[in-house]
């Protein structure tokens with residue numbers, strides 16, 4: 001059953017978001033989670049527990065999607081930490097609604113799940129946005145602070161490359177606060193991989 005501290009679905013800037021977990025192997029220095037308890041129309045994105053598929057389904061079923069054309073897995077945690085729920089929910093959304101499905105991820109889902117999840121993820125969603133964040137592994141370690149350590153940056157890039165095999169709808173993104181030089185270095189990395197690059201305005205959003 002949903003309750004006050006179990007806000008799974010929320011709206012932010014006319015897009016629908018799913019907050020399916022608070023777990024994350026990172027502690028990004030810029031993560032909004034350390035600054036406030038919610039964004040958009042949510043009041044508290046800290047969950048009492050990791051929602052089951054049934055709970056996410058209930059949140060989806062209770063929402064009127066009229067006027068919305070995209071739903072995004074992105075909340076106060078890394079969505080691939082609840083990978084089974086993510087996939088089941090994406091499949092349910094495809095059956096139920098004509099809506100684009102995006103995942104905003106830190107790109108460490110294969111490390112998290114201890115197996116290569118790229119193909120399964122790409123086949124079940126329409127867009128994948130991976131946070132590149134930095135142009136090199138040392139800065140990434142300092143900024144993203146992943147529990148998997150220094151190998152995380154290369155693993156994130158490898159995940160992006162694998163996703164690119166399965167879909168053209170993969171993006172590597174950075175936030176604009178990293179500075180122009182760093183943005184250009186990151187752009188080159190994405191270009192070299194043949195992956196679309198996006199600079200996001202920093203608005204404090206998680207991932």
Ligand code: SF4
Nearest residue numbers: 024026028031106207
């Ligand atoms: S920004 Fe995303 S990846 Fe970084 S700590 Fe927050 S939820 Fe995790």
